[in-house]
Amino acid sequence: MVRWEPDGRGRLEQAALALFGERGFENTTVAEIASRAGLTERTFFRYFTDKREVLFSGSTMLQELLVDAVVGAPESASAIEAVAAGLDAVGAMFDGRQDHARQRQAVIVASAELRERELIKLATLGAAVADALGRRGVPAVAATLTAEAGMAVFRVAFERWVDDAGSAELQPLLRESLEDLRTAIAAP
């Protein structure tokens, strides 16, 4: 018999998502999350710096994926093409995870605090992409703007994907949204 059940971190994440879904983020106590996971409040804060962080453990993986794809895009690709390649990789990663994404997103949009956290994760992602573009030789201002545009495309496409019952795949929505952005801001 083992001393502790395995994967305390994962149990905390599950418990948190479930409780946030039932009573909402603000009406859930860290002590309650920990208790449902069979752990202590103190242990929760050893895994997560923050009550909010428990919903964002996937963001580092997402960042690695995106950055790798941007860096690994063919040398001939322009900045925006490299970002598009990154978005393709991200789109593929979300395949089959629509249900989980929906559940999580419902919790996030219901709480201002969690929306804040999500925005800063996206901003960090954008900065990492801009940095990756920099390593490809793209000048700083253009890199930042291209990365920010990519994040805007991601936000819009992701929202459509989560809200829309009909579309099972994220990738086509990403492509579409990038095209929409292009036509939207093209000079008249």
Next chain:
Amino acid sequence: MVRWEPDGRGRLEQAALALFGERGFENTTVAEIASRAGLTERTFFRYFTDKREVLFSGSTMLQELLVDAVVGAPESASAIEAVAAGLDAVGAMFDGRQDHARQRQAVIVASAELRERELIKLATLGAAVADALGRRGVPAVAATLTAEAGMAVFRVAFERWVDDAGSAELQPLLRESLEDLRTAIAAP
């Protein structure tokens, strides 16, 4: 003799900015801010929902200005042109406020919590602009993307304006950044 010194709210804002600048956001207590303003912690929380909000009272004015300019743009203007008009108005508003903006921005970038708050303010601004575009008849997805692009342009231009000692006016940087974005994401 008056019962209370006037403009408690303003005194709290000044005291907060000063203290955050001296010791940083996390090392400043709400009680300290209130005390420097000659008030009580409880009173602070009557004016501001949050310790962070004390730095963001201007954002509602910014939003009104921007939305009004977008709505009031000539009917012939495209979505992105309406947003550009809004950015012009915003650029004009910041004339002569560079010192204050710098001081405030230094405090904000030094604190993750404050950066979060700033991002959600910008996102709210973006949503308001998208809504304004919607009232101009722009379809929802295009409206969101155009507004997000506008916010990205604002972020980048504002950062350049604050960081760069040479440029006194924000407006030209906004124009430039919009052009940069256009060329950055144009189809190859």
Next chain:
DNA sequence: ATCCGTGATGTCAGTTGCTGACATCACCGT
């Protein structure tokens, strides 16, 4: 001139997020 309602402030007690310091104790290698 007196009284009374009002609004900005203060006081107090309580909950919750979060942290530092220290204790515990099964497991694992020596």
Next chain:
DNA sequence: ACGGTGATGTCAGCAACTGACATCACGGAT
């Protein structure tokens, strides 16, 4: 058999925030 290690627990404490109630100058109504 033994000692080190790492994941966990316990406890005390600060600071952010909130609800309930008190205060009291001011200004208008009587």
